[in-house]
Amino acid sequence: MKIVVCMKQVPDSETQIKLAPDGGGVDLHDAQFVVNPYDEFALEEALRLKERFGGEVTVVTMGGDKAKEALRTCLAMGADRGVHLNDPAFAGCDSLGTAGVLAAALRKLEYDLILCGKQAIDDDCMHVGPQLAELLDLPQVCVVNKLSVAEDGTSAVAHRQIEGGSEVVSVTFPAVITCQKGLNEPRYPSLKGIMGAKKKPLDEWRAGELGIDPASVGAGAAAVQIRQFFPPPPRSAGRKIEGDPAHAAKELVRLLREEAKVV
Amino acid sequence: MDYDLPDELKLLQQTIRRVVSEHMIPLEPITPEDEDIPADLRAKLEQMAKDQGLWLLFIPAEYGGAGLSIFGQVIVWEEVSKTVLIPFRKDSIFGPEGCSILFLCNDQQKERYLYPVIRGERVPCFATSEPNAGSDPSAMTTTAVKDGSSYLLNGKKTWVTSGDKADFVQVVAVTDPAKRQRGGITAFLVDMDTPGLTITGKFELMMEDRPNEFTFENCRVPEANILGEIGQGFVISQTWITMGRLRQGAKALGVAQRCLDMAIEYAKHRVTFGKPIATRQAVQFMIADSEVELHAARLMVYHAAQKLDKGEDARHEVYIAKLYANEMVGRVVDRALQIHGAMGLSKELPLERWYRDVRSRRITEGPSEIMRWVIARKLLGRVSD
Secondary structure, eight states, X not given: OEEEEEEXXXXXXXXXXXXXXXXXXXXXXXXXXXXXXXXXXXXHHHHHHHHHHXXXXXXXXXXXXXXXXXXXXXXHHTOSEEEXXXXXXXXXXXXXXXXXXXXXXXXXSOOSEXXXXXOOTTTOOOOHHHHHHHHHTOOEEEEEEEEEEOTTSSEEEEEEEETTEEEEEXXXXXXXXXXXXXXXXXXXXXXXXXXXXXXXXXXXXXXXXXXXXXXXXXXXXXXXXXXXXXXXXXXXOOOOOOSOHHHHXXXXXXXXXXXXXXX | OOOSOOXXXXXXHXXXXXXXXXXXXXXXXXXXXXXXXXXXXXXXXXXXXHHTTOOOTTSOGGGTSOOOOHHHHHHHHHHHTTOSXXXXXXXXXXXXXXXXXXXXXXXXXXXXXXXXXXXXXXXXXXEOOBTTBSSOGGGOOOEEEEETXXXXXXXXXXXXXXGGGOSEEEEEEESOTTTTTTTTXXXXXXXXXXXXXXXXXXXXXXXXXXXXXXXXXXXXXXXXXXXXXXXXXXXXHHHHHHHHHHHHHHHHHHHHHHHHHHHHHHHHHOEETTEEGGGSXXXXXXXXXXXXXXXXXXXXXXXXXXXXXXXXXXXXXXXXXXXXXXXXXXXXXXXXXHHTXXXXXXXXXXXXXXXXXXXXXXXXXXXXXXXXXXXXXXXXXXXXX
16 A cells, blocks of 8 residues: 655644744744654554555655654654655745645655645644645545554545544545544654664655746745734733632622623 | 764654653652652553664664664663653663673673573672772772682672662672782672672662662682673773763753753743742843753763764763763752742652752762862873872
8 A cells, every 4th residue: 555644844832932023924943843743643544554554655745954854753653755845936835835736746656545634733724635635636534533444455434523523434545534633642763763764765856846837836826825923912810709619609600601601 | 073963863862852751751740759660660661662662772783772872872861861750770761771791791691691681581780889999999808719610709899779689790809909900800790699699788878779788708609700801800890880970971961951941941930029030130040050051061971972982982071071960960950949949849840859869970980079080180190199
C-alpha cells in the first residue's frame, strides 16, 4: 500500500506567542518547531498500515528550509521518503494555495491513500485536507478517530467525530482521510530511526518542478488576506459569591440566568 | 568545536525531552523519596523505552547497544536529569549505565559480568574510596596479595553506591605497595557472595543515595577475575571516574535548565504589591545570572564530551566542566528556590529535593577543591606542590 502523509511544521504548543509589533503577523523568532500533532496521528496510522500491508510511506510538507527538520523527524519515526515543497514563491499561501501546491505534488506521486491531520495547531483552519480531496477529485472523510481498513486494503470504514456522537462512513481508496486525536498513540522516533533518517531519500521540489506558475501561488495570489493579528482582551477578574453555600448556590443560578443568560 | 548539535543529536534531544515531559515529569508529585523508584514503575518505564526503540543508549553497538557517542550520552543525561523522578545516582530508564570499565573484560569475564549487566540480570557496583583514602589513592590500604592462583583481599571500602543491591563489585586494591598508583593498584571483579566480603555499613545521607561500606577479610578472588592487567587499576578507576564526572556535569545542566524554566514561569505569574515579581530587577538578575552560568557550563560539558569522542585526553576539560557545572547548579537551584519563596520549600515541587541533592555533587566524584587543585597543577606545573 502506498500512503502519502501531508505534514506541516508548526510552533510547539508550549511556545509563547508574540505578535509582531505591526500586528501583521506572529513573531516566531524564538519559537521551537514540531511536527503538527494531528499529522503525527496521520503518520502513525500510515506506519501501522505499512506494517500490516507492506508498501511505502511518503511524507510531503510545504514550508521553508526549517521544515526539513520536521521531515527528518517523520523519517526517524519510520517514513520511507520525504518530499519538501520549498520555494520562496509559496510563502504566504492561504489554505487553498497550500492545497493547490500539495495537489500538484501528489499528482507526481503514487498513492492508495492520503492521510492528513484534521487541522494544524497554528492557524487551526481545517481547510487543507478537504480542499486537497476536492482538487484531486477524491472521496474524503474528515476528523476520523477510528479507521478499519478492509483485508484487501482497497477500502475502509471510518468513524468520524460529530457533535454528540460518531458517524460511520465506508470509503473506497484512493481517498483523503483527516486524522483526529484518539485514532492511535503516535510512536517516538527510535534511536535506530534517528540514526538512519539521514540516509533516507528527501527530495526538494520547487514551483517549476511542480508545473506551478510562481505568480499563481503565495501571498499575492491568496484569496484570503489576514488584515490584523491582535491578542484576545485580557480576562477580567472573577467575582466571588460570599455567604453560606445554600445562599451562594442560589445567587450563582440567579446570575447565570439573569446576567450571563446561559441557564 | 562545533557549537551546534548535529541533526541526529537534535532529534535525539527532542525525543528524550518528550519522553521525560510526557512520561516522567507527570509522575513527580507522587513518588516518595527513596533509593530508587518503585520496581514496578521502573519496569513499566523501561518497557516503554524498549518498545519505543530507545533502549541500551549507553552501550556500544558491538554489544547490541545504541552505539551513541559520548556527546550523545551527554545529551541524554542532560534531558533525563530534568526530572527529579529518578534518583540522581540511579540508572535512567534507557538501560544500564554502569558499564564503562566492564568493556575491558576479557571474553570469559564478558560472559559472566558484562553481558548479564546489559541483559539486566546482574547489577554492578564500584568500590574505590576508603575511610582514609577518598581523593588520595596513594593512601589506599586495601591490599590484594597473591596466594597460589588467587588473590587475598583485605581492607575496607566505603561510599559504595547501590552496594547492597549489587551482584558483584568492581574493586581496586593495592597489589604492589612500592608502586601504588604508578602500576601498583589492580582492579578485580568480585561476586558479592564470595566468602570474606561483607557489607558492614549503610549510610543515611541528605539525599536519596544510601551507600554501603564493604569489608574484605581474607576474601579469596581467583586470578581470572582481574579486570584488565595487573597494575592497571588506577588507570581503570580514572576511566570510570572521568566518565562519572562528565555524567555529573551533564546532569547538572538538566537540573539547572528545569529550575531556571520553573523560576521564569513562576516569576511571570507570582504577583506581589500589584505586579509580577518578574518586573523586579532583583529577580531579573537572578534569572539572567542563571542563564549566563548555565550557558557557560553547557559549552564546557559539550566541549569535554566532543574531545573524548575524538579519542583525545580530555581529563583537564572534564575537571573544568565537573567543577563549574556542579557549582553552577547549586547557585541556580538556590536562586530558583528563592524566587519561589515559601513554595520553593514545599515538597510538592522538585526544588527542595534538588537543593539537597546538588549540594552533594560538589563532593562526589571528586570535590571542587580537588578539581581546582588538579587544574592549577596543570597550569603551574610542579611549583604548585
